[in-house]
Amino acid sequence: MNFDLSDDAKTLKDAARRFLDARAGPSVARKTMDAGTTHDAALWSEIVEQGWPAARVPEVHGGLGLGTDEACVLAEEIGRSLAPVPLLSTMAAIEAILLAGTETQQAQWLPMLASGEALGCVAWAEGDAKSPTAMPGLNLAGGTLTGTKSPVPDGLVATMAIVTIATPDGPAMAIAALERVAREKVDTLDLVRPSARLSFANTPAESLGTAAHWLRLTEQLAVISAWEALGTADAARDMTVAYAKDRVAFGQRIGRYQGVKHKLADMYIKAELARAHALHGCWAWSVATRPGETGASTPELAQAAAAARVASLDALKFTAEEAVQLHGGIGFTWEHDAQFYYRRNRAIAASIGSRAHWQDRLVRALEQRNRAAA
Amino acid sequence: MDFNDTPAEAEFRATVKDWIADNAGEYLAPPAKPWGLEDFVIRSKGWQATKHAAGYVGLTWPKAVGGQGLTPMHQIIFNQEESRTYVPSGLYSIGLGMCIPTVFTHGSPEVAARYVPKALRGDEVWCQLFSEPVAGSDLASIRTKAVKEGNEWVINGQKVWTSFAHKSDFGIVVCRTDFDAPKHKGLTMFIVDMKAPGVEVRGIRQMSGGSDFNEVFFTDVRVNDSHRLGAVGDGWKVSLTTLMHERLAVGGKPRHAPGYRTLMDVASGIETDTGPAMERADVRQRIADTYIADEGIKLTQMRALSALSKGAIPGPEQSISKVVVAKTMQDMASFALDLAETQGFAVEPGSDLEKLQSSYMWSAGLRIAGGTDEILRNIIAERVLGLPGDLRPDKDTPFSQLKPL
Numbered sequence: 001m002n003f004d005l006s007d008d009a010k011t012l013k014d015a016a017r018r019f020l021d022a023r024a025g026p027s028v029a030r031k032t033m034d035a036g037t038t039h040d041a042a043l044w045s046e047i048v049e050q051g052w053p054a055a056r057v058p059e060v061h062g063g064l065g066l067g068t069d070e071a072c073v074l075a076e077e078i079g080r081s082l083a084p085v086p087l088l089s090t091m092a093a094i095e096a097i098l099l100a101g102t103e104t105q106q107a108q109w110l111p112m113l114a115s116g117e118a119l120g121c122v123a124w125a126e127g128d129a130k131s132p133t134a135m136p137g138l139n140l141a142g143g144t145l146t147g148t149k150s151p152v153p154d155g156l157v158a159t160m161a162i163v164t165i166a167t168p169d170g171p172a173m174a175i176a177a178l179e180r181v182a183r184e185k186v187d188t189l190d191l192v193r194p195s196a197r198l199s200f201a202n203t204p205a206e207s208l209g210t211a212a213h214w215l216r217l218t219e220q221l222a223v224i225s226a227w228e229a230l231g232t233a234d235a236a237r238d239m240t241v242a243y244a245k246d247r248v249a250f251g252q253r254i255g256r257y258q259g260v261k262h263k264l265a266d267m268y269i270k271a272e273l274a275r276a277h278a279l280h281g282c283w284a285w286s287v288a289t290r291p292g293e294t295g296a297s298t299p300e301l302a303q304a305a306a307a308a309r310v311a312s313l314d315a316l317k318f319t320a321e322e323a324v325q326l327h328g329g330i331g332f333t334w335e336h337d338a339q340f341y342y343r344r345n346r347a348i349a350a351s352i353g354s355r356a357h358w359q360d361r362l363v364r365a366l367e368q369r370n371r372a373a374a
Numbered sequence: 375m376d377f378n379d380t381p382a383e384a385e386f387r388a389t390v391k392d393w394i395a396d397n398a399g400e401y402l403a404p405p406a407k408p409w410g411l412e413d414f415v416i417r418s419k420g421w422q423a424t425k426h427a428a429g430y431v432g433l434t435w436p437k438a439v440g441g442q443g444l445t446p447m448h449q450i451i452f453n454q455e456e457s458r459t460y461v462p463s464g465l466y467s468i469g470l471g472m473c474i475p476t477v478f479t480h481g482s483p484e485v486a487a488r489y490v491p492k493a494l495r496g497d498e499v500w501c502q503l504f505s506e507p508v509a510g511s512d513l514a515s516i517r518t519k520a521v522k523e524g525n526e527w528v529i530n531g532q533k534v535w536t537s538f539a540h541k542s543d544f545g546i547v548v549c550r551t552d553f554d555a556p557k558h559k560g561l562t563m564f565i566v567d568m569k570a571p572g573v574e575v576r577g578i579r580q581m582s583g584g585s586d587f588n589e590v591f592f593t594d595v596r597v598n599d600s601h602r603l604g605a606v607g608d609g610w611k612v613s614l615t616t617l618m619h620e621r622l623a624v625g626g627k628p629r630h631a632p633g634y635r636t637l638m639d640v641a642s643g644i645e646t647d648t649g650p651a652m653e654r655a656d657v658r659q660r661i662a663d664t665y666i667a668d669e670g671i672k673l674t675q676m677r678a679l680s681a682l683s684k685g686a687i688p689g690p691e692q693s694i695s696k697v698v699v700a701k702t703m704q705d706m707a708s709f710a711l712d713l714a715e716t717q718g719f720a721v722e723p724g725s726d727l728e729k730l731q732s733s734y735m736w737s738a739g740l741r742i743a744g745g746t747d748e749i750l751r752n753i754i755a756e757r758v759l760g761l762p763g764d765l766r767p768d769k770d771t772p773f774s775q776l777k778p779l
Contacts, residue, residue, distance in 0.1 A: 001376075001377055001378065001379065001383075001676060001679045001680050001683050002376050002377075002378070002683065002684075003375060003673070003676040003677055003679070003680045004379060004410075004677065004680045004681075005375070006375070030436050052454075058576075094556060102469060107472050139647075142702035196496065201745040241759050241760070241761065245760070245761060245762065250761075252765065254762060255755070255761035255762050256761070256762045256763070258748065258751070258752065258764065260751065261751070261756070261759075261761045262748070262751040262752075262755065263756035264759055264761065265750075265751040265752075265754040265755040265756050265758075266751070268694070268754055268755075268759060269694045269697065271696060272674060272691040272694050273666060273667065273671075273674070273694070273698065274670075276553065276669075276670045276671075276673035276674045276676075276677060276689070276691075277669070277670055278667075278668065279375070279673065279677070282375065282674050283375045283377075288375060303420065306662075307469060307665060307669065307670075309668055310662055310663075310666055311666045311670060314666070323537070329388070356655070357658065358662075359658060359659045359662035359663070360658055360659075360662075360663045362648065362661075362665060363661050363662055364407060365654075366634070366638065366661070366665065367638075370638070
């Protein structure tokens with residue numbers, strides 16, 4: 001049994017942790033928030049130099065050809081450090097093209113995304129209460145897109161977008177360059193990773209794969225978001241544990257009180273349940289990525305990805321909320337870092353379908369497997 | 375990443391599978407009717423002797439004490455294959471899982487030579503005598519007293535929650551030998567003959583109705599000093615050896631306990647006022663949450679197995695197991711019983727709902743046994759997260775002078 005990240009992924013994780021500990025973290029997030037910029041451009045060019053956007057891109061397209069384990073640890077470390085860079089959005093666009101792109105589309109986009117020349121984003125939301133698997137309003141007509149997508153995380157800085165469109169088979173994807181697309185900032189709860197409203201008007205676009213590919217991509221994004229959430233939750237917990245060891249009330253460190261320490265223990269319990277499911281999601285994704293797979297979903301991935309998403313949202317929500325609570329009044333101030341985790345918690349919860357959406361998908365996956373077994 | 379055996383593990387598993395197929399006999403199928411207790415003990419002894427003769431007992435123990443000197447993975451693989459059958463299980467889990475490792479770690483060579491081989495073969499059954507009516511979570515507050523008289527110790531007091539005490543030949547008992555020392559410093563561990571004069575075992579009836587544990591009363595029970603485990607006053611340290619093994623033994627979900635699949639089965643059969651239960655959002659959400667907990671613990675155990683398979687030590691995440699499992703059982707059961715309205719209240723033997731009713735009753739005990747939810751959260755907070763320990767105002771005071779605050 002080898003239910004663990006690969007040694008290579010662990011090495012990458014350690015390197016990413018060291019780099020981001022020095023170069024990112026809440027203070028860097030605060031600078032980006034205060035400056036009102038789209039991202040930290042200097043940090044992003046260093047990350048591109050490290051080759052992280054190229055991680056999953058095959059060598060033939062100028063990438064490193066790494067596995068799903070490596071993608072997951074990068075997401076975890078970005079989540080932990082709150083690094084204000086469009087890495088996860090770019091990685092999501094890369095995964096879409098890897099899954100569903102033709103040879104030509106892969107050759108056109110992957111080298112640019114790997115080298116940082118192009119920045120990606122995924123534009124599925126349309127500002128309403130629909131989930132990522134509901135039929136979008138946009139469609140691809142005569143090779144062009146018209147209509148708006150909002151909010152799109154990293155949409156202000158991206159140069160290309162994976163855009164969901166309506167097709168007779170369900171929601172599917174198109175790929176569009178964003179040079180001539182009007183975009184404006186959308187105010188969201190996350191002040192560090194800004195989102196955009198993209199207004200397409202007869203924008204040239206190409207169809208990318210089928211409806212099955214979009215469904216599959218949502219599962220991969222669920223896994224990636226689970227790792228991001230884990231990293232964010234761990235950072236919020238570490239900050240709170242440190243505070244509980246230091247803060248004194250009624251003549252004791254507050255970490256001695258069971259009312260405090262049991263909440264911290266619950267943060268750990270939820271995080272470790274989430275980590276087990278996130279690993280399972282990573283495994284199911286890697287199996288579904290092996291040569292000969294079609295790029296559609298697999299029963300294992302549908303189940304494991306949904307569970308990873310639900311468990312990680314549970315952990316992050318609880319941890320972000322109780323982190324503010326256990327800091328007391330100081331944690332509720334603008335100047336304190338607790339708000340970054342509290343806000344990012346909402347960003348991740350909204351990124352690719354809510355907890356309730358994925359709970360339902362998990363039970364559907366279990367029902368399907370039961371029917372298959374019967 | 376994979377869930378496969380290494381080649382060496384696969385080879386061992388194949389050997390074990392073949393041996394079980396050749397030796398488990400009638401236990402390859404479920405019993406026609408439940409065994410009574412006497413029958414269970416006889417069958418347990420028979421199966422233990424069969425395993426012992428083939429060298430499948432004490433797999434991880436040193437060869438010097440009669441073990442096989444193999445790795446934890448060998449034991450786990452054997453357990454996995456054995457648990458596919460219906461062999462009698464449980465009679466030896468406390469003795470071989472906790473007591474005997476304490477005996478061969480802390481007892482004299484003569485004592486180990488007398489007791490370990492017979493325990494391995496299953497000729498003698500062991501129990502663990504730790505908890506008392508006034509000392510549960512706070513085990514170091516025990517009051518059972520051992521007083522030295524010549525070369526013997528005279529034991530008086532009461533233990534509680536002792537599994538299989540009435541079927542045991544020997545037990546390990548922790549006693550207070552110095553009332554003037556602080557609570558952790560005045561304890562000593564002994565081996566006690568459960569058939570000795572002055573030992574009285576009485577069954578406890580749990581609130582669930584079953585009777586799986588005992589109280590044990592000691593009245594002037596005499597133990598030779600050669601049966602002391604560890605030095606006088608070292609009983610706390612010795613008991614930690616035992617409890618370390620208990621934590622390993624108690625984790626995980628009980629083998630046949632209902633899980634998210636049971637909840638799906640029950641919900642599939644229920645038509646509520648607002649339509650089929652399986653179509654209700656609250657039901658689907660509860661199934662998802664139960665799956666997250668059940669499978670999360672299973673996957674966490676696989677992380678531990680992966681570490682063991684590489685010869686590494688499992689991480690601290692194993693400590694979440696029981697605290698998640700017990701409360702999940704309770705919550706899932708009460709949700710399902712609610713869903714069934716009054717049908718979940720009336721008892722119908724053999725039904726899925728009855729399984730959930732008994733799981734509801736039993737989970738209340740599981741949340742206490744082997745470390746309460748509260749103690750386990752303390753352990754996670756203090757040992758994993760490094761938070762300061764609870765204040766213990768009684769820690770340094772002589773036991774005889776302790777007064778409640």
